Amino acid sequence: MDENEIREHRFRFFTEKGLDIALEQSKAFSALFTAVIAGLLALVVYDKVSFWSATLFLIADAMAVMGLAWNLLHMSYTSKLMLVYAAYFAGEEVRAKRYRTLSEDRRRNPVE
Numbered sequence: 001m002d003e004n005e006i007r008e009h010r011f012r013f014f015t016e017k018g019l020d021i022a023l024e025q026s027k028a029f030s031a032l033f034t035a036v037i038a039g040l041l042a043l044v045v046y047d048k049v050s051f052w053s054a055t056l057f058l059i060a061d062a063m064a065v066m067g068l069a070w071n072l073l074h075m076s077y078t079s080k081l082m083l084v085y086a087a088y089f090a091g092e093e094v095r096a097k098r099y100r101t102l103s104e105d106r107r108r109n110p111v112e
Helices: 003-045 051-108
Strands: none
Touching: 003 051
């Protein structure tokens, strides 16, 4: 593999990883939203839920929200980091192409 293929491989790797993490983040957020709505609906619909079970449910739900928020924060940071790496390697490729173009122009039109 030459240098350009290595850069392209790195770019693809970091782009795919960043997109995978972003997709997992959206799945986790959808699951949390569905669980919260289902739990609140269960509390509203059923009259036989006692005060303590409702309180414990809300505490557990709050802990789940806090845990998921921490997880989403980590996943969001990691996703952004992967996309920054991908942009960095894409920028290297653009700079390399620009340098090659300038070198070819200088060879064709030497400055005296």
